[in-house]
Amino acid sequence: MCDTFIPEAAAWVSSHYYDVPNxxxxxxxxxxxxxxxxxxxxxxxxxxGLLRHDVKKVTGLDLDNRTSDHLELVAKKLQQNGILPAADYQDRLAYRFYDGQKFPFGDGEFDFLFSWSAFEHVHNVPRVLSEIHRVLRDDGRAFIQVYPWYHTFQGSHLSDFIREPYLQLTRSHEWVRERLEEYVSAHPGSKDLILGHIYREYLSLNGYSADHFYSDLVDAGFQVTKARVISYDLDLSELPPPTKFSEAMICGTKMLLQKRIAPA
Ligand SMILES: C[S@@+](CC[C@H](N)C(=O)[O-])C[C@H]1O[C@@H](n2cnc3c(N)ncnc32)[C@H](O)[C@@H]1O
Incomplete structure (x- = not known):
């Protein structure tokens, strides 16, 4: 069983820069x-980190507007952690934000869609998948990692702050907020992180299972050409009924997708 959900700061930077692209x-x-x-x-x-793998260009897409010096701030953060970013990062990286509906890109603009630990937060999954299908070249590939799925031990993303597994399946938002406020009282200085960012991320969870997501992928016109289940030893003694065994067991997934080509 993994004990800590969010690693300490230096490990977070290193794993996002090196491990995730690798x-x-x-x-x-x-x-x-x-x-x-x-x-x-x-x-x-x-x-x-993806620039280290000789990609031509990476465009990050998210929901928040950012300041124009965002890339420089991230480059500085990497340097503070002993990492030298690619010298040409300003030419090969871009950030765009949007309203969660229509991607600000033309049809077939991208060779490769990458998404890591994001889809469990996406509000309108079918809509976003159909946008991915539109902006991906016909022979393009999509790599989607989702972790953790909602019904699993760490599915709340809150296990570092509230030691109650599966609380997302049994507890109200008010109960969760109260426990986080107790955590903040005991850890002064964590207020903005916990009650701002962490609680907001909790509220954004869409409750999807791997099966539900797979069904949406197929409906959006994708085929899964490779998949890997992420799991670990599980204590299911506190799993509330009627959660399905497979939903509790599949902690995360990695998937490689292609557009489904309709038979001629
Ligand atoms: C848990 S964070 C993961 C961020 C990053 N991929 C990482 O590994 O650190 C989830 C991200 O998904 C973003 N997100 C949620 N819904 C989205 C949507 N419809 N389109 C684009 N990004 C979305 C959130 O704003 C957030 O930045």
Whole structure:
């Protein structure tokens, strides 16, 4: 069983910069020369890391507007953690935000769609998948990692702050907010992180299972050409009924997709 959900700051930077891009190439094969769209890019540490794999360009897409010096701030953060970002990052990285509906890109603009730990927060999954289908070249590939799925031990994303597994399946938002307020009282200085960012991320969880997501992928015109289940040893003694065994067991997934080509 993984104990800590959110690693400490230096490990967070290093895993997003090195491990996530390395795992992507290990799973998908080479992405050299690709124009990449990172759906739900967050801070963009991983976008910098993807440049190490000789991609042509990475465009991060997320919901929040950012200041024009965002890339420089991330580059500085990497340097503070002993990492030298690619010298040409200003030419090869871009950030765009949108309203969660229509991507600000033309049809077939990207070779490779990348998304890491974002889809469990996406409000309108079918709509976003159909936009991915539109902006991906017909022979393009999409790599989607989702972790953790909602019904699993860590599915609340809150296990570092509230030691009650599966609370997302049994407790009200008010109960969760009260427990987080108790955590903040005991950890002064964590207020903005916990009651701002962490609680907001909790409220954004869409409750999807791997099966539900798979069904939406197929409906959006994708085929899954490779998949890997992420799991670990599980204590299911506190799993509330009627949660399905498979939903509790599949903690996360990595998937490589292509557009389904309709038979002639
Ligand atoms: C848990 S964060 C992951 C960020 C980043 N991928 C990482 O690994 O650190 C989830 C991100 O998905 C973004 N997100 C949620 N819904 C989205 C949508 N419809 N389109 C694009 N991004 C979305 C959130 O704003 C947030 O930045």
């Amino acid at each position: 795992e992507t190439v290990e799973f998908c094969g080479s992405i050299a020369g690709a124009t990449v769209l990172n759906l739900g890019c967050g801070e963009m540490l991983t976008d910098f």
